[in-house]
Amino acid sequence: MAVSQELLAELKETIGSVPCFDDPKMLLAKSRDYYWYSPILKQDLDQCQGQLLVRPETEDDVIAVAAACARLRIPLTLRGGGTCNYGQCVPLEGGVIMEMTKLDRVLEISDGRVVCEAGARIERVEKAVAETGQMLTMFPSTKRFATMGGFLAGGSGGIGSLRHGVLRDDGNVSYVRVVTVEPEPKIVELSGRDIQLVQHAYGTNGIITQMDFKLRPATDWRHSIVLFDGYVSALNAALTAHAEGIDCYLLSVVDRRFSPYYRRLSDHFPKDHDALFAMVAPKDFARFEALVTGHGGVVALDMSHQEITVAHLPPAWECGWNHTTLQALKSEPSVWTYSQVSYPQPFDRSLIPGQMARFGDEVYWHHEIAMMGGQLQVFAIPLVRWSDEARIREINDSFEKIDGCTVFDPHVVTIEDGGMKTIDTSQVDFKRRADPRGLMNPGKTRGWRPEMAE
Ligand SMILES: Cc1cc2nc3c(=O)[nH]c(=O)nc-3n(C[C@H](O)[C@H](O)[C@H](O)COP(=O)(O)OP(=O)(O)OC[C@H]3O[C@@H](n4cnc5c(N)ncnc54)[C@H](O)[C@@H]3O)c2cc1C
Structure with a gap:
C-alpha cells in the first residue's frame, strides 16, 4: 500500500521548513533495522519501504508532521537509531518515516x-x-x-x-x-x-x-572474561556471584562455540573454554575472582574501560545480549539465526544440560542474568542454525512446551506475536487517544483493526 505522490507533495507543503528527504537510497536505508537477523523477516520485509523521510528538530516540528499525517491520513513510522531487530522500524504500508535523532537535548x-x-x-x-x-x-x-x-x-x-x-x-x-x-x-x-x-x-x-x-x-567497572571448562560451571558461577550480591553490572555466559566469532578477543576467549563476560565493581573484584576461581574459572582478562579502549578490545557490554548474535552473523550471515528465551521464575538450572543435549550443534548457547519484577530472571539468546521456518518454529515450540520458557519470537513483526503474547488492551485504549486514525506503524499490533480508526 503506497501513498499517492499528490498527498506526499501536499504534506511537504504543509510541514513547511521541517527537513524532508526523498532520495531512494536514503529511504531504503531508513526503512531498515536489524530484522535481517531473521531469514523469515528478511524475506517478508525486504520489499517494504517508506516514501518520505522527515527529520524534525523541535517538538513543534513533530507536531506539524503529526498534524499533517493525521489530516491527510498518511501512515507514520517513527525511527530512532534503527537498531531494533523485530522489524519495528520497517514501514509496512509506505508513507512517512520520522527520524527523531535531532531531538537530542x-x-x-x-x-x-x-x-x-x-x-x-x-x-x-x-x-x-x-x-x-x-x-x-x-x-x-x-x-x-x-x-x-x-x-x-x-x-x-x-x-x-x-x-x-x-x-x-x-x-x-x-x-x-x-x-x-x-x-x-x-x-x-x-x-x-x-x-x-x-x-x-x-x-x-x-x-x-x-x-x-x-x-x-x-562505577568504573572492571571488564572481565573468566574461562571455564564447562558451560554449566560458567553459568553456576554467574548465578552464585549474583546470589552472593557481588556488585556486578553484567554477567553474560557464552558458549565456547562462539569463540571463533569473537575475533578481537582470540587471545582471551579460546575455543576450548566457555566464557563468563562480566562487569564488576572494583571494590568487589577480589571477591569475584575468589568466587569464580572456586568454581574452576580462570580470569583471562580484567581491564578498566580506559584500558580496554587503549587495547582496542571490545568492552564487555559488546560481548553479551544480542551482540553475541551479531558477532556470529558478521562472520557467517547465511548460517545462523537466533531465538530469545525467557526462563520461568524461579530459575531451574537443571533445564540447561537437557536443552544443550537436545539440540547439539544446531544451537549455541548464551545466557544473561537479570532481575525482573524484583526476582532473578534468566534469559537466553541462543544462536540457531538456520534450516527453514518450520524448524525454527519447532525449536521455539520446544522451549515453550518442554521447558516452560517464553520465547520472545524475533521472527514475527507484531508486538503480541513477539514478546507480549497477549494484546495489551491498555496500550490499545491509549492508541485510541494518541492515534485515533490508526496511522502509526500500521501492522505492528494485532490489537488494532482498520475498522477501529476514526
Ligand atoms: C546487536 C544488537 C544488540 C541489542 N541489544 C539490546 C539490548 O541489550 N536490550 C534491548 O532492549 N534491545 C537490544 N537491541 C534492540 C535495540 O537495539 C534496542 O532496543 C534499542 O534501544 C532501540 O533503540 P533505537 O533508537 O535504535 O530504536 P529504533 O530501532 O529506531 O525504534 C524502536 C521502536 O521504537 C519506535 N520509536 C522510536 N523512537 C520513538 C519515539 N520517539 N516515540 C515512539 N516510538 C518510537 C520505532 O517506531 C520502533 O518501533 C539490540 C539490537 C541489536 C541489533
Missing part, C-alpha cells in the same frame, strides 16, 4: 534522574550524566546508535538489568511526554506506571518527545 540532570529529548542517542546521554558522577541504570548493547525513545518504545532491558531490572520495572522510567497524531495534536504527559502505556508499543500509540531515566552513581 539533555534537558535536566538531577540526583538520580535525567530528563532528555527522545531522539538523544543513549551514549550521548551517558556522557552528559557522567559529568555529574552518575550513569544510567541500564542500556542496550547498541547504545552508541540507539536513542532513548527507541529503547523505551522498542527495547526491554540490557546491560545493568542484572542490578536494576528491566525497563518496565518501577522507577527506571517514570516520565514520558507524548505528542498525539491528530489534526490538532495534543501533548500527553504520562508518569509512574502509566509509562507502560507506551513502553514496548513499537511507536504505535504516540510520539515520545521527552522522557526521563533513572541514574545510579557511576
Whole structure:
C-alpha cells in the first residue's frame, strides 16, 4: 500500500521548513533495522519501504508532521537509531518515516534522574550524566546508535538489568511526554506506571518527545572474561556471584562455540573454554575472582574501560545480549539465526544440560542474568542454525512446551506475536487517544483493526 505522490507533495507543503528527504537510497536505508537477523523477516520485509523521510528538530516540528499525517491520513513510522531487530522500524504500508535523532537535548540532570529529548542517542546521554558522577541504570548493547525513545518504545532491558531490572520495572522510567497524531495534536504527559502505556508499543500509540531515566552513581567497572571448562560451571558461577550480591553490572555466559566469532578477543576467549563476560565493581573484584576461581574459572582478562579502549578490545557490554548474535552473523550471515528465551521464575538450572543435549550443534548457547519484577530472571539468546521456518518454529515450540520458557519470537513483526503474547488492551485504549486514525506503524499490533480508526 503506497501513498499517492499528490498527498506526499501536499504534506511537504504543509510541514513547511521541517527537513524532508526523498532520495531512494536514503529511504531504503531508513526503512531498515536489524530484522535481517531473521531469514523469515528478511524475506517478508525486504520489499517494504517508506516514501518520505522527515527529520524534525523541535517538538513543534513533530507536531506539524503529526498534524499533517493525521489530516491527510498518511501512515507514520517513527525511527530512532534503527537498531531494533523485530522489524519495528520497517514501514509496512509506505508513507512517512520520522527520524527523531535531532531531538537530542539533555534537558535536566538531577540526583538520580535525567530528563532528555527522545531522539538523544543513549551514549550521548551517558556522557552528559557522567559529568555529574552518575550513569544510567541500564542500556542496550547498541547504545552508541540507539536513542532513548527507541529503547523505551522498542527495547526491554540490557546491560545493568542484572542490578536494576528491566525497563518496565518501577522507577527506571517514570516520565514520558507524548505528542498525539491528530489534526490538532495534543501533548500527553504520562508518569509512574502509566509509562507502560507506551513502553514496548513499537511507536504505535504516540510520539515520545521527552522522557526521563533513572541514574545510579557511576562505577568504573572492571571488564572481565573468566574461562571455564564447562558451560554449566560458567553459568553456576554467574548465578552464585549474583546470589552472593557481588556488585556486578553484567554477567553474560557464552558458549565456547562462539569463540571463533569473537575475533578481537582470540587471545582471551579460546575455543576450548566457555566464557563468563562480566562487569564488576572494583571494590568487589577480589571477591569475584575468589568466587569464580572456586568454581574452576580462570580470569583471562580484567581491564578498566580506559584500558580496554587503549587495547582496542571490545568492552564487555559488546560481548553479551544480542551482540553475541551479531558477532556470529558478521562472520557467517547465511548460517545462523537466533531465538530469545525467557526462563520461568524461579530459575531451574537443571533445564540447561537437557536443552544443550537436545539440540547439539544446531544451537549455541548464551545466557544473561537479570532481575525482573524484583526476582532473578534468566534469559537466553541462543544462536540457531538456520534450516527453514518450520524448524525454527519447532525449536521455539520446544522451549515453550518442554521447558516452560517464553520465547520472545524475533521472527514475527507484531508486538503480541513477539514478546507480549497477549494484546495489551491498555496500550490499545491509549492508541485510541494518541492515534485515533490508526496511522502509526500500521501492522505492528494485532490489537488494532482498520475498522477501529476514526
Ligand atoms: C546487536 C544488537 C544488540 C541489542 N541489544 C539490546 C539490548 O541489550 N536490550 C534491548 O532492549 N534491545 C537490544 N537491541 C534492540 C535495540 O537495539 C534496542 O532496543 C534499542 O534501544 C532501540 O533503540 P533505537 O533508537 O535504535 O530504536 P529504533 O530501532 O529506531 O525504534 C524502536 C521502536 O521504537 C519506535 N520509536 C522510536 N523512537 C520513538 C519515539 N520517539 N516515540 C515512539 N516510538 C518510537 C520505532 O517506531 C520502533 O518501533 C539490540 C539490537 C541489536 C541489533
